[in-house]
Amino acid sequence: MSSLTLVIGNKNYSSWSLRPWLILKIAGIPFEEILIPLYQRDSKVNILVHSPAGRVPVLKSDETAIWDSLAIAEYLAGSFPDAGLWPSNVEARARARSVSAEMHSGFAALRDHMPMDLRNQSPGDGMGPGVADDIGRIIDIWTDCRHQFGGGGDFLFGRFSIADAMFAPVVGRFRTYGVDLPDVCQAYSDTIWSLPEMAEWVAAAHDEPYGIDWSEPDSPVGSELPVT
DSSP: OOOOEEEEOOTTTOHHHHHHHHHHHHHTOOOEEEEOOSSSTTHHHHHHTTOTTSOBOEEEOSSOEEOSHHHHHHHHHHHOGGGOOSOSSHHHHHHHHHHHHHHHHOOHHHHHHSOOOTTOOOTTOOOOTTHHHHHHHHHHHHHHHHHHHGGGSSBTBBBOOHHHHHHHHHHHHHHHTTOOOOHHHHHHHHHHHTOHHHHHHHHHHHHOSOOOOTTSTTSOTTOOTTBO
């Protein structure tokens, strides 16, 4: 396997960058990291050096570049089959792919009104239109996956999988905005938050020298650009 480089955005804000980074770390796959600060005047130019889409994250190998979080996850699952990044059971694997795809393409209200901001605590904020429905759907997904497929461990499908990486930024959002969760979902949230790899990411987010004032009228609230 050729060497891998993951190009990411700010660890405090880039929810999409967290997902493949967490997969690589937990699977023990060696990689180099390049961090490009987002929402700067030169961000797009710097990202275009690595990605034709002008977005992060980007996984680069000697042969190719992949610039979408779920596509990166699928590439890693195919390239490192022994890592078991999808459940081995066919029904569980289908459900894991379904909820991962739903997370990838949905929950626009949650993204808009509760942007990832791991350094701050804003309990009670972010409950804009549609957010309660998004939270309810995520609670249903977590509860259903834990009850049906989670018997072999503390993650959605027992052991850690791509589905957990896809929902890891949601765990951060729920903590930032003080979202109350049922016991089974709170236990799952605590499992993700207590991962050493998650703690490493959060610590780095706190140490970043750059930030965004979300209260400013021109701040990119609800926008992941140039993030995907």
